[in-house]
Amino acid sequence: MKKRLLPVAVLVTAAFGLTACAGGSTGGDDSGDVSAKGETLDVWIMEGTNPDSDAFFDEVGDAFTKETGAKLNVEFVQWADAHDRFVTSIAGGTTPDVAETGTTWTAEFADAGALAPIGDYVDDENLGDDLVEGLVTSGTYDDELYGMPWYAGVRSLVYRSDIFEELGLAAPTSWDEIVSAGEAIKAAHPEMMAFAVPGDAEFGVYPWVWGAGGEVATKDGDEWASGLDSSESQEGIQFYTDLALKHGFSSAGATTWKETDVLDNFAQGNVAMALMGSWTPAAIVEKNAELEGKFAATPIPGKDGGIAPSVLGGSHLSMFNTAENPDLAWEFIKLMTTGDFAAQWGEQSGYFPGQQSLLTETMSSDDPLVAPFATQLVDGGGTVPVTPKFGAVQAKKTTNTAIQAILSGQKTVEQATSDAAAEMNEIMNGN
Amino acid sequence: MQRRSPLTRLRPWLLLGPALAVLAVLLLWPLVRVFLFSLQDYGLREIVSGEPNWIGLANYGEIFTDPTLWTVVLPNTVGFAVLAVACTVALGTGVAVLMASLGPLWRTVVGSAIMIAWAMPAVTGTYVWIWIFDADRGIFNETLQALGLQDEPVNWFTNRYTFYAIVLLNVVHHGFPFVAITILAGLLGVPKEMLEAAEMDGAGAWRRFWRIIVPNLKQVFAVVIILSTIWDFKVFAQVYLMPGGSGSNREALNLGVWSYVESFGQNRYGFGSAIAVLLTLVLLGITVVYVRTMLKEDEL
DSSP: OHHHHHHHHHHHHHHHHHHHTTSOOOOOOOOOSSOOTTOEEEEEEETTSSTTHHHHHHHHHHHHHHHHSOEEEEEEEOHHHHHHHHHHHHHHTOOOSEEEEEHHHHHHHHHHTOBOOOHHHHHHTTOGGGBOHHHHHHHEETTEEOEEEEEEEEEEEEEOHHHHHHTTOOOOOSHHHHHHHHHHHHHHOTTSBSSOOOTTOGGGTHHHHHHTTOOSEEEETTEEEEOTTSHHHHHHHHHHHHHHHTTOOSOTGGGGOOHHHHHHHHHTTOBSEEEEETTHHHHHHHHOGGGTTSOEEEOOBOTTSSBOOEEEEEEEEEEBTTOSOHHHHHHHHHHHHSHHHHHHHHHHHTOEESBHHHHHHHHTOOOTTTHHHHHHHHHSEEOOOOSHHHHHHHHTTHHHHHHHHHHTTSSOHHHHHHHHHHHHHHHHTOO | OOOOOHHHHHHHHHHHHHHHHHHIIIIIHHHHHHHHHHTBOOOHHHHHHOOOOBOTTHHHHHHHHOHHIIIIIHHHHHHHHHHHHHHHHHHHHHHHHHHHTSOHHHHHHHHHHHHHHHHSOHHHHHHHHHHHTOTTTOHHHHHHHHTTSOSSOOOTTSSHHHHHHHHHHHHHHHHHHHHHHHHHHHHHHSOHHHHHHHHHTTOOHHHHIIIIIHHHTHHHHHHHHHHHHHHHHSOOHHHHTSTTTTTTSGGGOOHHHHHIIIIITTTOHHHHHHHHHHHHHHHHHHHHHHHHHHHHHHHO
């Protein structure tokens, strides 16, 4: 019921918002560097990324006030309703000054004209060369930077090190080694899934496409062309789905699994290998303390070795064009995304900082659940096509549909990939 | 007809005025806006700029020419609604008749038991059914395998018909208590003398039910059927939350999920509004037909 009311609510708010848009935004141009006494900066941050975010933002707030004289007002937003809240507040002209935006949303909001470009600020501070590239790519729209890289996460191959040790296996470095490790696990532990192949998780698919030399989509002039139906991509998807269909490493249930189901089942000890995010180890141990120290990560192997790229997820800090004092908003963004607070946020949340120099520091860690992810992030970080239209492809679950259809036997790899490529082309080149 | 003064004629409108004004603001105005949006290509960009973007009836054209609508969405929605309403009303009536024949103690016990099914939030209920039919660890598959009826686990969510069979169980389980309680209230209002007289005349239980109870409860049935039809037509959460139900299994799309995925998932608010307008018209049509048949039969 709630979901059906939502569209109406959006439209109603839109209706009122349109009439209210005319007012507001009077230029308070006292471009004094950072003295903004008496002002308040409104910020939206996603809830749950950092378990101790209240204390963190108390500290940030104090530092911010000390530096600028302005007060910081942080509001925590649930990931699940965040997109709808952004849309309704954009409609009503009540967006915050600065907000955390998921990497796939930044281009979308920028395209709508809701964000303010921040490229000039970054250039003024000479920060441009020290930002994690994948996050810059996803934060850039029409050659302008709209999303300031804040933190990043990446998916790698997570495996049960206790079982690998028991069977004398080494972390796989090529596709063949994944299969031989899987066969060994299947023989010794038939009650476990050797490799989980979830049918409703698109980010588990692209590494195999890229690892085989294929592309998700490429832009040629103004036209997007999906590469999912190329022979390389098909080979990758064939390998991935064969792990379930030919080798029997997965299960019937996994055909309709989402990433959260993979996490739950890994935590319950049902899964030996799976692609999982750098933010999941903490959650796994929290769900099942017995697994502590019994699993490790390794970069996703390419077909014949090397690292297969994996989608780099995470968040930007974006400035909305309703920000009353852009300079003040930028001060906050800079405070959060560089230096001490950025490093501290990464430590507390289990994500990687968006500043290259900080990231390099984390890479030297010898934690088996940190270093491999960091390597994946730096040497094998991929980005989904940067166009607001890709959000529509994701909403329509084009890739998920293809994988699920293959896993459930509705379509062959050729049929499913060519259908998916056609649908992607239609959406991404649509008006 | 005697002539009435203008004031007398105006009085009902004056009395209705405030309520009508509130309704117009709260209901009519949004409806009008939704209709206006449905004639536009309205996305995030238009929300930000505030500029209208008229495209005439193109949204409606796109809806009617989409093959998914005709081959998957409508058959699923209508077929499911018909089955779900029939099952809900049949089961609800059965339980109501059962409860009417029980003593006060057992009536309270049965009543509270079915109230629990009703009180359970749709989301919670859906997850329970998902667990029951889970391919790898669900009790349903384990039982079938233990009985030797099935060698390997089967994922019941990937097939269109088994998918909707599970949705049907879920929706009927969640929906029948309302029907049962409403009809029970009506049943208790049926004059005892009438039933006794029929029994004396030799009418069996089956006949008494169809000849006396059903005609007496016509209005109650009308309300229950109309409400169930509207609810079962719009079913969303119970499909969206099922494995594969949020769009990755295209065979399982129904009107609610399809419109969400196609419009709001993709920020196409104009397209979504067009679907909402059509859905309103369809449900309005169904309601009008029901109400008219009921009224007509009453007049006879």
